[in-house]
Structure formats: structure tokens, C-alpha cells
Amino acid sequence: MDKRNIIKWLIYAALTLLAAACLLPFAMMIINSTRSNTEIVRGFTLIPGKSLIENYKNMMYHMDVSDGIFKGIWLGYKNSFIIASSVTILSAYFSALTAYGFYAYEFKGKKLLFIIILIMMMIPSQLSLLGFFELNKALKTLDSYIPLIVPSIATPFTVFFMRQYLISSMHPAVIEAARIDGAGELSIFHKIILPMMLPAIATMSIFTFIGAWNSYIVPLVVIFSPEKYPLPVLMGYLKGGKVAENLGSMYLAISMSVAPIIIAFMFLSKYIISSISAGSVKE
Amino acid sequence: MKKLLSAVLSMILITTLFVGCGSKTNKNAKELEINKDKVLRVWSFTDELKKPLEYFEKKYGIKTELTIIPTENYASKIQPVLESGVGAPDVFTAEIAWVKQWIDLPYWENLSEDPYNADEWEKDYVPYVFNLGKDSNGNVKALSWQATPGGFIYKRWIARKVWGNDDPAFVGEKLSSMENFFKAAEELKKAGYKIVPDEGAIRWFAKGSDPKPWVNEKNELQLTQAQIDFMDYQKKLRENEYTAMAPEWSPAWFASMQGPVPFNAGWDKLDKVKSDKKVEVFGYVMPTWGLHYVIKPNAKDTAGDWGLTSGPSPYFWGGTWIGVYSGSDNKGAAWEFVKMMTHDEEFLNWWYQETGDLLSYKPVTDKVKDTASDKFLKGQNHYQFFLKEAEKINPNIVTKYDQGIDNIWGNVVSEYVNGKKTKEQAINEFYKQVKNAYPEIITPLDKQ
Amino acid sequence: MNSRNKYGYLFISPFFIVFSIFGIYPIFLSLYMSFTDYKGIGSPFKANWVGLQQYLRLASDKYFLQAFVNTWKIWGVNIILQLSLALILAILFSDIRLKLKGLSLFRAIFYLPNLMTVSSVALLFLYILDWQHGALNGLLLKYGFISKPVNWLGEPITAQLSVSLIQTWLWFGHTFIIIFAGIQGISKDYFEAAMIDGANRWQTFFKVTLPLLKPIMIYVVITSLIGGLQLFEIPFLISQNGLGGPEGSLVTMVLYLYNQAFKYHNFGYASAVAYGLFLIILIFSMIVFKGMFKEEV
Structure with missing residues (x-):
């Protein structure tokens, strides 16, 4: 065995060790x-x-x-699934719609509105947490899934990503051709654009879904009834309960x-x- | 446009009139309607109400729904619900720590008013329990079915082995002052036992030996000399290895009720202690509910060989109060349940038989106190013991800050016990943290 | 303006309606609350206006300062470990002479922790690191690495280190993937040119690879900084009662905010804390951005 091979095997050993530590x-x-x-x-x-x-x-x-979590952990799966899938669908559809709106049309204030989206991408969510809580208190939407699901209609990062995708992979001629065929603007979006955006939608959806499935602080703050807890919040609650005794x-x-x-x-x-x-x- | 506006205005007028009328007739009738089709919604922080609710369903034919949120998160979860009224319960309970926080807020229905007139019941209760349910104007907002004086709950076989006597009076004498307490701890240690599971266990005696509220009526923080003395007592427990180092509510703590637990201290000072050594805990500083809901289920194998006695000073810990949510639209049924829970002799008698819990309702306690005996405690009459302790309770030491300040105090004391801070540093830190959590409280640091 | 272009407004209006209500309004409501003594009871609009009082308190609050320092310590150790580990891995796997196999398997294993529900991760480590019954002490004791159990979560230093390491465990795989992709994106010409010039492996790395990776490194550091300064779940769930013990060593800025608001009901002050946090993130992101680009100019 030459020197290079020894080094190689040492590296493999180190990598395996790291993987083992990881697992x-x-x-x-x-x-x-x-x-x-x-x-x-x-x-x-x-x-x-x-x-x-x-x-x-x-x-x-x-x-x-x-611990008041009737039907146990399976309920957490169900709740998380309802929330995460609603969030994913709303976010995918409306982000695509918004991105397309920015891509395909010229209108007053377009630049400014897009800059607002860019700025909002940078703002940490903690800044709005308390205001968000108070808003939902006033709207009487606390302890419901509305504050968890409805805001996903407006996800700045997804809009940004999808607009970039449209710019890089869409040709305006496609839209023009459809218009000449007499298709309405909405049906162009639904029948032509949306299918073409599927790769971008799929990518974002996976991360949106995982993000919603794992999200913790907002549901922790707005959901009160144990039967509505998504899985991460439910897990956090177990710590103080009877399950934790075993x-x-x-x-x-x-x-x-x-x-x-x-x-x-x-x-x-x-x-x-x-x-x-x-x-x-x-x- | 004008037409529309006037139509809207008259609509508003009519609705307000209607609402106004509705409440008026209700008041005149002085009676609450009991709607049997509505589900009665109850929120609490333990599963204690599960059986009473089953009893209630059978007796009244009203469906109920219990929501349980474990203690650690109960207050932060229920308060926004009560604030906004969305998804709010008809009946909710509060642990003593939260009673004072909520009693002057419009969460609970005023039970002194018609049609409840709970004032008339005052003579039926252990006085401190009834008084704690009153707001600052003297209106009754919440009631309780239990009283929660504390005791020292110990393993009789250890007492027999170490002192040859397991009688509660004898053991009580052994623990009658802190000086004696440490003597007993030393004797137990020599025989291989630990007097309490952890240092924090004796904190209740500190409160009991000089009962003063954390915050007085002038909103000033009060740290008693007794609390300061107990810092040293806790340190002494640690330094002499009188405890099993099993912190309250930890798995080790629960396990210590069942039998010996591993004693593998992580602190450098305890280097000499072998990590595979096991130790057994002698007793627990726990109140009525601790006996029934904590120790009993965790010490099934040794049931019948436990004893109950008093420690160096009387104290009380916890307790559950219950009331009707002011925004409930099902107050009739809600009030029926609160009444059953706190003022229904038949039910409370059954509840006593079922749990042995110490009740605050005198018509029942008077009847059972002479004949009560607890098999778990080798037939000891726990009722007489606890009732006598309950008389010593001073409810004026409870403040709405207790949970938060108790936590902060516990933390700084353990920093002192662990040698992280000197006594002065710890006390100073305590003042600062209280001020940080509750800016409205005046601490000694403000006066400097 | 073309009449068709009104569809632009139609298409973006759902986004902006929801965004104004749930995204922008709460930010201003938080701002408003930070000028009041609102205690979470009733409505913030009925609370007393206190002007800049909450901000003055924030400026002299030693607990916020402690939270600030804690957050930085935890993040600092984490980013150093995470970046160096990820860099080493990326370089090893992209080295043409070594030709390491098993990239996709290793990459998947390293990345896996990143997808875990953070609250489950926090609980898992709470039990693994428990000094009495924790699996880690159990394992280390059994194989003789330590002679007595270590109270990982009981001492400030080890507690902070534990959280840093958990964060590293969660994120180094992610960073590795990004840096590796960055190296792959560098044109082969640069390396060939370096080889022709007779540069050795180290010289190639420091003179060619690293400078070209700078934009990606900035991206990694800034996103990690924004996330790291908002660290909440792990300290919240791993400390007793969520208070951030031992000795306040795990109180991060967001944990401080949460406890001020939801434990002590100081909503007004907590809102000021939120704005303080925002300002800090903004300033440091800009410093990182500027600092890392400066050398080039």
C-alpha cells in the first residue's frame, strides 16, 4: 500500500467515525x-x-x-399534517400567482411592492410575534389554525424564488401565443403557467412542508387546547407531564x-x- | 344611502334593546337556566376532575368535556383564552399560585351576587380556603373542595430500623426543630439513609417558620430572616450529604419513593462517592395531595408501611380553586358543577371515600374526622392530623407573585448551595431578578 | 397602461391583503406596544403611553446584556465548528486526487439531523445529557472515558457548549452541502492554472478556493447569524421551566423576550426587546457583509 492509500483509508475511518457520531x-x-x-x-x-x-x-x-392529549401521539400527527399540507398548498398556489403577477404585467408601484417583499424577507419573525399574538386576540382567532394557515398566503421568500424561476426559465412568447389563441388571463395562469412552474413549486413545497411540520414558537403561542397541538408543541408539553416520568x-x-x-x-x-x-x- | 344607514342604525338599536331586555329578565328571575343539551366545558391542570365529571354526567345527564394542560404551561395557555373568550371553558380551576393573579380580573363570575349567593356558605368551610377565594373587595370568586396543609411523609420501616420506633408522634418529636432535624439527618445518614430527596425539600419549612407574604401591601419585596437562615440549612444538607440529590419531579425523585436510587453526584466535591452506590430516601415534605396523588401511586409495593407527621414548622402547599367563567353561556350547568364539587354533601362524601383527600367542607369533615384512617399510612388518622395543621394556615401570605418569586428564590438559593455565589451575591441577584420580572415591585435595591 | 395589466394587481392582491394584515400590521403593533406599559390584559390601546421608557430600560438591562452575550457565545462556538467541519468535508470530497467514494451516503447522514423537529431534538438531548440517567454519561462511564458523570446541563459552560454542539450537529451537514456545491461551481480552469503554476494543495486552497468561495461563505454566515441570534427552542426546552438555567447561561435573546411576554406578562417591555433584537441582527448582518467584502475592494 502506498502513502496515498493509507491517507485515504484514514480519511474513510474519520468519516465513518463522524457519521457514527452523527447517528x-x-x-x-x-x-x-x-x-x-x-x-x-x-x-x-x-x-x-x-x-x-x-x-x-x-x-x-x-x-x-x-396529560390531556386524548388519542395520544396520533392526534399530533393528524394536526401537524392538516396544518402543514394546508400551508404548503396555499403557499404554493398564491406564491406562484403573485410571482406570475410580478413577472407578466407592468403596473404602477410594481418595483416598490417588490422591494417591500425583499425587505420583509430579511425581517426576523420575532419582531412581529407579539403584535401577531395581539392581532389574533383582537380577531378572536387564537386557539384556531387560522393564524397558522392563512398567513402562508403571503410567503415572501417563496414569491421571490418563484419569480427568479420564471425569469430564468419562462419565455414571454408562450404567454403571447396563448393570448392569441384567446385564452383569458386567469386560465393562462392555471392551464399553462402553473404546470410549467411545477419543478419550482415542488422544490419549495418540500421545504415549506418540512418548515410547517417543524414550526414551534408560533403554534406554541397561539394554540391552547391540547387536542389542537401540532406535533412539536405536543412534544414540548410532554416534558412537564406524566409521560416524562417514564x-x-x-x-x-x-x-x-x-x-x-x-x-x-x-x-x-x-x-x-x-x-x-x-x-x-x-x- | 341614507335609507341604508338608518336601517342599520335601527337594527343596532333593536339588538341592543333586545340584549338589554334579556339581561334584565334574567336578573329578575334570579335563576339560572340549566341547558341539558349543551356540553359543559371544564379546564384544569390535572386529571383530578375526571371522576367528579363522570359523577356529574350521571347525576345531571349533562355531557362534559375536560381539557387538561399540565401545570407548567397552564397559566400561559389559559390566560389568553380567558382574555379573548374564544374557545373558553364554562368552568376553570386555578392552583393557589394563580388564584391571586386572576381573582381581581374579570375572569370568574362574582359568586357573592344573585343568583349564586355563595357568601352564605362561609361557615361551612375551613376558613383559609374560603378566604382565598375572595377578591380584594371581599366578593367570592372561586371555591375549593380541599384544604392542603403539609406534613412530613416517611417510610416507617426506616424509622423502626434506625430508631426502633415508627410512631408519628415519636418521629414528629425527632423533627420538631431544625436542630433536631439535623440530628435526625445525621442518625439516618449513619444508617445509610437520606432524610430528604433534595435540599429544596425543606423550603416549605422556611416559609412556615416566619409566614410573611413575598410582597406587602406597599408593594415592597420582603425577604424574611427565616428564608436567609434556610439558605444555610440547605447548604448544610448538601455539605453533609444528607440528601439523595434527586430533584423534585425528576425521574430519580419518583423512583426514590419506590426504593433505593443511584447516587452518582456530578459535583467535584463528591468525588469520593462511588458512582454505583445506591441510597434510600427517608421521607418527603409534601402536603395532602402529595400523599394521595404523588406518593401513593409511586410506592405501591410499600403501601401500609408509611407514616405522616409534622416537621419543624407548619406549612401549606398548593390547592385547587374552581369557579364559573364570567363569559360562559352555560352558567347554569357550570354553577351546578361548582356547587356539586364544593357544596354537595352526598358527592363530597363519595369523593372522600374514593380518594381520602382532605376536604374543606365542614359538614363532611366533622363527620369523618374521628373515624378516618388511611391504610397506606398503616391505619393512621390522617384527617385529624391534617385538619389540625389546616387551622394554622394564614392565607394572607399568598400573593399573585408567589409562583414567579418562589422560582427565582429557589434558583438563587441553589446557586448558593452549589457554591456559585456567596450569600450576599445570591440575595442581591434575587432582588435584581425580581425587579426584572416585576418592575412594579419595590426591592431593597431601589431604596439605596 | 395596458388594460390587461390590471390583472397584475388582481394577481398580487391576495398576497398583499394577507401580508398587510398578518405580516405588516403586527410589526407596527409591536412597535406601538413598545411605547406602552401594556401587561397583556385588556387591549394594548388602553395601556399607558410611556414614551421611550421601555427602551431606556432595555439599554441598561443587565439581563438582556447577559442574554446577548449568551446568544453570541453559543452561536460563535457553533459557527466556528460548523464552518470548519463543513469546509474540511467539502474539500475532501471535491479533491480530484483523492476520489473519495460514498459521497451521497455520507452527505445524507450528515444532513439528516437538520430535518428533525427541533423540539424533539431538544427533548432528546435533555434526556441523553441528563447527568444521572442520561445515555451519554452511561456510555462514557461504561467504556471508561470518564470516571464520574458529568453534569452537562447543570454547569453554565458545559450547558452552553452542549447547545452549541447540538446546533453544530443540526447544521454542519447543511453547510457542507452548500459549500460543496459552491466548490463544484468553481470552474476547473482555476485549479488547472494553479497546478500549472506549481501550487501545492494548501496554496491552491488558500489562494484559489477560499477567495472564490467568499460569496457563499458570506451567505452561510449571515443566514446562520440570523437564525442563531433567534435561537429559542433548544434553550427553552432543555432548561428547567424554560427559564434558561443554569445560572441564566441559556437565556438567549428570544427566550428572554418570550419569558418577559408570556411568563411575566410585560408585553410592552418584551416588544422593546423585539426591536432591540431586530436592530442587533441588522447591525451585525451589515458588519459581516461589509467586513467580508472589504478585503476584495
Whole structure:
């Protein structure tokens, strides 16, 4: 073996070690989900235990009976799914619509309005958090999904991204041809533009969905009833409840809360990673 | 346009008239309508009300819905609901820490007024419990079915092994002052036991030995000498290794009720302690509810071998108050439930049989106090003990700041105990943090 | 203006209507509240107008200063680790002479943590790092790396370090992907030219790769800065009662804001904190931007 090969193998070893360190928390989480509270209290081992089903039953029982999360963790999945999919659909449709409005038409104030969008992209959400809370208090929309879903009609970054996409990959002649055929402006958008924008919509939708699925501080502040908690908020609440008295059940709840994303990532990882690479180089 | 405007105006006029009439007739009747088709919505911070609500459903044929938000987040979740009225409950409970915060706000219905007239019930309750439910004008806003004096709940077999006597009176004598408490701690330590799970456990005795509110009527912060003395007591507990280092509500703390727990202290000072060593905790500074809802379910194997006695000073901790939400449109049923929960002899009798919890309703407590006995406590009469302790409670020391200030104080004391701060630094830090959280409170630093 | 162009307004109007209500109005409402002593009860418009009082308090608030310092410490350690790790990985994988295999697998593993629900991650580490029953101490003790358990979350330094490392764990894969893509985007001509000039690996890196990566590095640092200064979930969930202990070492600026508003009901002051935070992010983003471009000009 020459020197280069030795170096190569050392690098591989280091990379494997790093990957192992990266996966270690997941391993701990999954292994401890299968061990009982007493086993966990005694110390850590890499050998799985036999208490998975017991942990599951205990977790569901305590969520339902003591912590007020009736129907347990599955309710969190359902709520998060409702919120994240509504957000994704609204954001995709209206961002495409807005981006197209900016791309295809000339009107007074267009530049100014687009600059406003650019500025708003930079403003941290914490600046509006308290005002947002007070607004919803006044509108009587607290403890509902309205403050979580409706604002996604206006997502500046997605509009910006989609406008860039239109500029780089759309030819104005397509629109002109459709107009000559006598198509109305709205149907041009729905029948021609929207399908052509699908690649951009798909990219943004994945990130919008994951972002909405994982979002924490806004639902934490505006949702009160446990039966409405999305998954991340529900997880945060478990900390103060009865489930947390049993470590095995707690590890299991954590595992279950991240499982959908891990599974989705297995199928979409190539696509997600190439989207990130593409997005960053353009900016 | 004019026509439209006048039409709108007259519409508004008619509606206001209607509303005005509605409330008037309601008042004249002095009676609340009980709508059996409406679901009664209740919010609370534990599952304690689950069984009473089942009882209520059976008795009245009214459907109910209980929303539980664990203590840590209850206040920050329910307050906006009460503020905005959206999705608000008909009945909600408050832990003692929040009663004072909410009682002068328009959240609870005034129960002193018609048609409730709860004032007439005053003589039926343990006095402090009834008084805490009054706002600053003396109106009753909330009621409670329980009283929550504290005690020292201990493992009898350890007392027998160490002192050859497990009698509550004997053990009570062993703990009758802080001096004795430390003697007992030393004796227990020599036999391999820890007197309490963690240093913070004795904080209630600090409050009890000089009962003063955190904030007085002039809005000044008051730190009693007793609280300062107890900083040293806590440090002494730590330095002499009298505790199991199992912080309240941690998994280790719960586990310590069941049996020995690992004692693997992470602090450098305790280097000499072997990490695989196990220790057993002797007793817990807990009130009535701690006995029934915390210790009992976590010590099933040793039921029947526990005892209840008093510590160096009397104290009380927690308690749940209940009232009708002022914005509820189902006040009839709401009031029925509050009445059942707090003033229904039949129900409260059943509740006593079911849980053994200490009630505040005298017609029931008078009846059961001589015959009560708790199997978990080896047949000891916990009722007599707790009722006597309840008489010593001074409700005037409760303020709306208690939860926040207790937290801040607990944190700075543990920094002192851990050797991170000197006593003066810790106290100074305490003043600063209180001021930061509640700018309206006057601290000694403001006077300088 | 062409009559067709009125559709422009039609198409962008849903966005701007919703945006005005839920995006812009709350920002001004926060601003208004920051000039009052609003306590979260009733309506902010009925609260007392106190002028600049909340901002004066902010300017002399040692707890906000502490939160500011904490946030920077946590972010600082994180960005250094994250950037260096990502850079090393990107260089290794793009080295033509090494020809490393398994890029897509490694990349997926490194990136995976980034997609996790942050509140679950916080809880996971709360239990893993627990000094009595935590899996990490358990593992380290078992294999003899430490002789007694370390109270990771009980000491200010280790608590802050833990949060920095969690942040690094969450983000280095993401940064790696971006930097790697950046290196791939650099034209091969530069490297060939450097090779012809006889530059070695280090010289190529410092003289060619790094300068060309500058825009991407700025992008990474600024986005990380904006995110890092808003750090909230992990300190909130990992500390007891969400108070940011031990000894206030995990109180970040947003956690401070949240507790002032939702724990102590000082909405007026919390709004001032929000504006202070905004100003800080703005200033530092500009400094980073300017500082990193200056050398070139």
C-alpha cells in the first residue's frame, strides 16, 4: 500500500467515525425506546430491551389520562399534517400567482411592492410575534389554525424564488401565443403557467412542508387546547407531564415524533440535497 | 344611502334593546337556566376532575368535556383564552399560585351576587380556603373542595430500623426543630439513609417558620430572616450529604419513593462517592395531595408501611380553586358543577371515600374526622392530623407573585448551595431578578 | 397602461391583503406596544403611553446584556465548528486526487439531523445529557472515558457548549452541502492554472478556493447569524421551566423576550426587546457583509 492509500483509508475511518457520531443520538433514542424505565436509570447499553410495547401502552395511557392529549401521539400527527399540507398548498398556489403577477404585467408601484417583499424577507419573525399574538386576540382567532394557515398566503421568500424561476426559465412568447389563441388571463395562469412552474413549486413545497411540520414558537403561542397541538408543541408539553416520568415512554414518543421525517427523507434525500445545492449557488 | 344607514342604525338599536331586555329578565328571575343539551366545558391542570365529571354526567345527564394542560404551561395557555373568550371553558380551576393573579380580573363570575349567593356558605368551610377565594373587595370568586396543609411523609420501616420506633408522634418529636432535624439527618445518614430527596425539600419549612407574604401591601419585596437562615440549612444538607440529590419531579425523585436510587453526584466535591452506590430516601415534605396523588401511586409495593407527621414548622402547599367563567353561556350547568364539587354533601362524601383527600367542607369533615384512617399510612388518622395543621394556615401570605418569586428564590438559593455565589451575591441577584420580572415591585435595591 | 395589466394587481392582491394584515400590521403593533406599559390584559390601546421608557430600560438591562452575550457565545462556538467541519468535508470530497467514494451516503447522514423537529431534538438531548440517567454519561462511564458523570446541563459552560454542539450537529451537514456545491461551481480552469503554476494543495486552497468561495461563505454566515441570534427552542426546552438555567447561561435573546411576554406578562417591555433584537441582527448582518467584502475592494 502506498502513502496515498493509507491517507485515504484514514480519511474513510474519520468519516465513518463522524457519521457514527452523527447517528449516535438516533441510536440512543431508538434503543432506549425499547428499554424500561428501570433499565434506563441503571445505565446505557447498546443492546435493545424488550419493553417497546409496554412503553407504547404506557405512553398512550398517560397522554390520554393524565396529560390531556386524548388519542395520544396520533392526534399530533393528524394536526401537524392538516396544518402543514394546508400551508404548503396555499403557499404554493398564491406564491406562484403573485410571482406570475410580478413577472407578466407592468403596473404602477410594481418595483416598490417588490422591494417591500425583499425587505420583509430579511425581517426576523420575532419582531412581529407579539403584535401577531395581539392581532389574533383582537380577531378572536387564537386557539384556531387560522393564524397558522392563512398567513402562508403571503410567503415572501417563496414569491421571490418563484419569480427568479420564471425569469430564468419562462419565455414571454408562450404567454403571447396563448393570448392569441384567446385564452383569458386567469386560465393562462392555471392551464399553462402553473404546470410549467411545477419543478419550482415542488422544490419549495418540500421545504415549506418540512418548515410547517417543524414550526414551534408560533403554534406554541397561539394554540391552547391540547387536542389542537401540532406535533412539536405536543412534544414540548410532554416534558412537564406524566409521560416524562417514564424515560422509556419518553424516548419512544421522541422516536415516533421524528419517524415520519426520517422515512420521508429516505425517499427524498437525493432530491432535497440537490435542491439545497441548486438554491445556494443561485443566490 | 341614507335609507341604508338608518336601517342599520335601527337594527343596532333593536339588538341592543333586545340584549338589554334579556339581561334584565334574567336578573329578575334570579335563576339560572340549566341547558341539558349543551356540553359543559371544564379546564384544569390535572386529571383530578375526571371522576367528579363522570359523577356529574350521571347525576345531571349533562355531557362534559375536560381539557387538561399540565401545570407548567397552564397559566400561559389559559390566560389568553380567558382574555379573548374564544374557545373558553364554562368552568376553570386555578392552583393557589394563580388564584391571586386572576381573582381581581374579570375572569370568574362574582359568586357573592344573585343568583349564586355563595357568601352564605362561609361557615361551612375551613376558613383559609374560603378566604382565598375572595377578591380584594371581599366578593367570592372561586371555591375549593380541599384544604392542603403539609406534613412530613416517611417510610416507617426506616424509622423502626434506625430508631426502633415508627410512631408519628415519636418521629414528629425527632423533627420538631431544625436542630433536631439535623440530628435526625445525621442518625439516618449513619444508617445509610437520606432524610430528604433534595435540599429544596425543606423550603416549605422556611416559609412556615416566619409566614410573611413575598410582597406587602406597599408593594415592597420582603425577604424574611427565616428564608436567609434556610439558605444555610440547605447548604448544610448538601455539605453533609444528607440528601439523595434527586430533584423534585425528576425521574430519580419518583423512583426514590419506590426504593433505593443511584447516587452518582456530578459535583467535584463528591468525588469520593462511588458512582454505583445506591441510597434510600427517608421521607418527603409534601402536603395532602402529595400523599394521595404523588406518593401513593409511586410506592405501591410499600403501601401500609408509611407514616405522616409534622416537621419543624407548619406549612401549606398548593390547592385547587374552581369557579364559573364570567363569559360562559352555560352558567347554569357550570354553577351546578361548582356547587356539586364544593357544596354537595352526598358527592363530597363519595369523593372522600374514593380518594381520602382532605376536604374543606365542614359538614363532611366533622363527620369523618374521628373515624378516618388511611391504610397506606398503616391505619393512621390522617384527617385529624391534617385538619389540625389546616387551622394554622394564614392565607394572607399568598400573593399573585408567589409562583414567579418562589422560582427565582429557589434558583438563587441553589446557586448558593452549589457554591456559585456567596450569600450576599445570591440575595442581591434575587432582588435584581425580581425587579426584572416585576418592575412594579419595590426591592431593597431601589431604596439605596 | 395596458388594460390587461390590471390583472397584475388582481394577481398580487391576495398576497398583499394577507401580508398587510398578518405580516405588516403586527410589526407596527409591536412597535406601538413598545411605547406602552401594556401587561397583556385588556387591549394594548388602553395601556399607558410611556414614551421611550421601555427602551431606556432595555439599554441598561443587565439581563438582556447577559442574554446577548449568551446568544453570541453559543452561536460563535457553533459557527466556528460548523464552518470548519463543513469546509474540511467539502474539500475532501471535491479533491480530484483523492476520489473519495460514498459521497451521497455520507452527505445524507450528515444532513439528516437538520430535518428533525427541533423540539424533539431538544427533548432528546435533555434526556441523553441528563447527568444521572442520561445515555451519554452511561456510555462514557461504561467504556471508561470518564470516571464520574458529568453534569452537562447543570454547569453554565458545559450547558452552553452542549447547545452549541447540538446546533453544530443540526447544521454542519447543511453547510457542507452548500459549500460543496459552491466548490463544484468553481470552474476547473482555476485549479488547472494553479497546478500549472506549481501550487501545492494548501496554496491552491488558500489562494484559489477560499477567495472564490467568499460569496457563499458570506451567505452561510449571515443566514446562520440570523437564525442563531433567534435561537429559542433548544434553550427553552432543555432548561428547567424554560427559564434558561443554569445560572441564566441559556437565556438567549428570544427566550428572554418570550419569558418577559408570556411568563411575566410585560408585553410592552418584551416588544422593546423585539426591536432591540431586530436592530442587533441588522447591525451585525451589515458588519459581516461589509467586513467580508472589504478585503476584495
